[in-house]
Amino acid sequence: MRQLSQIPPIEKLLNLPEIASYHTILSRTIVAQIVKSQVSIYRDEIVQTHQVVELNTLIERILAKLAYQNQIRIQPIINATGIVVHTNLGRSPLPxxxxxxxxxxxxxxxxxxxxxxxxxxxxxxxxxxxxxxxxxxxxxxxxxxxxxxxxxxxxxxxxxxxxxxxxxxxxxxxxxxxxxxxxxxxxxxxxxxxxxxxxxxxxxxxxxxxxxxxxxxxxxxxxxxxxxxxxxxxxxxxxxxxxxxxxxxxxxxxxxxxxxxxxxxxxxxxxxxxxxxxxxxxxxxxxxxxxxxxxxxxxxxxxxxxxxxxxxxxxxxxxxxxxxxxxxxxxxRDGKADNRVESLINQPISWHQSRAKQLVDIAPGKLILRPTKFMVGGGSTPRAQFDTWAVALNSRLSATTLIERLREHTPPIIGVVQNDQVLLYPVTLSDDELLIVKDCLMTLTAKTDF
The missing domain is CATH 3.40.640.10 (Type I PLP-dependent aspartate aminotransferase-like (Major domain))
Incomplete structure (x- = not known):
């Protein structure tokens, strides 16, 4: 079919900037496999439906598959769940x-x-x-x-x-x-x-x-x-x-x-x-x-x-x-490998509140201070809960949409949903991660749909 000739060669697709940006992250070999697979599927559709080749549609499909592949690779994330030893997030971070x-x-x-x-x-x-x-x-x-x-x-x-x-x-x-x-x-x-x-x-x-x-x-x-x-x-x-x-x-x-x-x-x-x-x-x-x-x-x-x-x-x-x-x-006892759980348990509640307030002050009213509890987690001490402060996202967006947007951030930010509202717990954030979450919330709360 003449329409099939309009589909660019694999090598040309691989060199498109938006596709080539995944070479370093996923490897050129895996990117090529995904491109070939999507081109093959798209060619079959053209043959069966006799539709016109839409290059943008093909590229969007390839990019969607690449984005999915990127999400499943192991990568750093930010734990804002209030669970210190989170099995799904790699348990205890090493110093x-x-x-x-x-x-x-x-x-x-x-x-x-x-x-x-x-x-x-x-x-x-x-x-x-x-x-x-x-x-x-x-x-x-x-x-x-x-x-x-x-x-x-x-x-x-x-x-x-x-x-x-x-x-x-x-x-x-x-x-x-x-x-x-x-x-x-x-x-x-x-x-x-x-x-x-x-x-x-x-x-x-x-x-x-x-x-x-x-x-x-x-x-x-x-x-x-x-x-x-x-x-x-x-x-x-x-x-x-x-x-x-x-x-x-x-x-x-x-x-x-x-x-x-x-x-x-x-x-x-x-x-x-x-x-x-x-x-x-x-x-x-x-x-x-x-x-x-x-x-x-x-x-x-x-x-x-x-x-x-x-x-x-x-x-x-x-x-x-x-x-x-x-x-x-x-x-x-030189402080270079202090126990993270022990140090968080021993922090005064004023420390917890101060960290949460740093986030709330970004957008008062849109971000709300909430007294709550944090847990050790990791299948340990299920009864033990400790006082802390969290930040609730007060938005017109649904909790599902907000939690997805946080996961799509680079690096992904993992919060929790309680009573249909997204909460972020600063207690499980390092100082560097707190700054990243600040920047993310500044951008998120400034959007017109928030």
């Missing part, structure tokens, strides 16, 4: 200074598995074991790539084909469909549930123990809690009552080691009870890289380290380097 410090290690060769004293193969944990012990306590430790992997490794090592006792109230499902019963089944362990959803007693645990019982597992309840007529076992009493052949394992989950956060036992409190093993995430309240940290008895840790699955679940060099460096700075 920029620490990332720069470990750059020479992760971007070059390192002694990851080399003993510099004798020139022989070394242990990946290196000095990190001592650092973890100094920071948390416990006889020994090991790390894997996340806390789900930590729990799976423990069950695979010590409970394959054996029973694991878990309270019904702790058989949780967290984000992404991860369920405690499923991970037990996959590890080869046999679930023995005890108690009821709201009450599990010491006798419930002890009466369920038999010769095939390997572990009593205490599970962090993650993102839900039970109020009212409920009762949980005294962990200290449980630990003292277990027979010799039954391990006590605690999936603490959140990595909470701060007494400032109420409603759940921190890691150091569990360690005083001396469970056989305790595992938790390194990228939640701890504020480190994604990792699963296991602390506990030396003989148990050594057995985990020798399990074949350990090679499957071990982290990369970046995780070891970042975690070691962060915890060294924490031990030195």
């Amino acid at each position: 920029q200074a620490i990332w720069q410090e470990v750059g020479d290690i992760v971007c070059n060769y390192s002694n990851l598995e080399l003993n510099l004293l004798n020139g022989k193969r070394g242990n990946r944990m290196g000095m990190l074991s001592q650092v973890l012990q100094a920071y948390f306590g416990g006889e020994a430790n090991i790390i894997v790539n996340n806390n789900a992997a930590a729990l799976h490794l423990i069950l695979k090592t010590f409970a394959q084909g054996k029973e694991v006792i878990v309270s019904r109230g702790e058989q949780i499902q967290i984000g992404g469909g991860f369920r405690i019963p499923d991970i037990l089944a996959d590890s080869g362990a046999i679930l023995r549930d005890v108690g009821t959803t709201n009450i599990t007693t010491l006798d419930d645990y002890l009466n369920a123990i038999n010769d095939n019982t390997a572990i009593v597992l205490i599970v962090h309840q993650s993102n839900y809690y039970i109020e009212g007529f409920s009762q949980q076992v005294d962990i200290k009493q449980l630990a003292a009552s277990l027979p010799e052949h039954v391990m006590l394992v605690v999936d603490q989950g959140s990595g909470n080691h701060l007494s400032a956060i109420p409603s759940e036992l921190p890691i150091n409190s569990y360690l005083k009870i001396e469970p056989d093993l305790i595992c938790f995430s390194g990228d939640k309240i701890l504020g480190g890289p994604q990792s699963g940290i296991i602390l506990g008895r030396k003989d148990k840790i050594e057995k985990l380290a020798k399990h074949p699955m350990m090679r499957v679940l071990r982290p990369g060099k970046e995780t070891y380097a970042l975690l070691e460096k962060i915890l060294i700075h924490r031990l030195n």
Whole structure:
């Protein structure tokens, strides 16, 4: 058909400035794939409908696909949700200074598995074991790539084909469909549930123990809690009552080691009870890289380290380097890697209000100061909420439209919708991000349709 000759060659389309601008962001190869695909679809439409070629229509379609591709690539965003450890937004942000410090290690060769004293193969944990012990306590430790992997490794090592006792109230499902019963089944362990959803007693645990019982597992309840007529076992009493052949394992989950956060036992409190093993995430309240940290008895840790699955679940060099460096700075209390959750909890309410007011003053009436609460998040401490101030967007536009416009900003700004109104929480913004949000709100509120 003659009309098809009016469609420019792929190379010419690729070189159009508005399309070429995506080469650096997405790669020229992927841009070419999208252009070819859209041209092919458009050619088929022309053949079938005999319509006139509209070059602008084709280019608009290509740009729409490129914009979509750009949205799904990983990129920095601004967290204005009031949730400090937001799983969808990458959990805890790493301190920029620490990332720069470990750059020479992760971007070059390192002694990851080399003993510099004798020139022989070394242990990946290196000095990190001592650092973890100094920071948390416990006889020994090991790390894997996340806390789900930590729990799976423990069950695979010590409970394959054996029973694991878990309270019904702790058989949780967290984000992404991860369920405690499923991970037990996959590890080869046999679930023995005890108690009821709201009450599990010491006798419930002890009466369920038999010769095939390997572990009593205490599970962090993650993102839900039970109020009212409920009762949980005294962990200290449980630990003292277990027979010799039954391990006590605690999936603490959140990595909470701060007494400032109420409603759940921190890691150091569990360690005083001396469970056989305790595992938790390194990228939640701890504020480190994604990792699963296991602390506990030396003989148990050594057995985990020798399990074949350990090679499957071990982290990369970046995780070891970042975690070691962060915890060294924490031990030195030099302020270079302060815990973000702890610092925000300890800020006076006047600090929260002042930051919110900086945004409200951009357009009083269009932006409104709102007292509210912020959360730690990340499947941790669901009961713990702390006073803060947010900024409500008072606009003729719908909340859906506003939240989309904020997401379309560069970098995207992620707020929340409450009672059909968009709220932005300055508490989760860095100082640099606060300036970016200011500029965005200046532009947004100046528009005639706001």
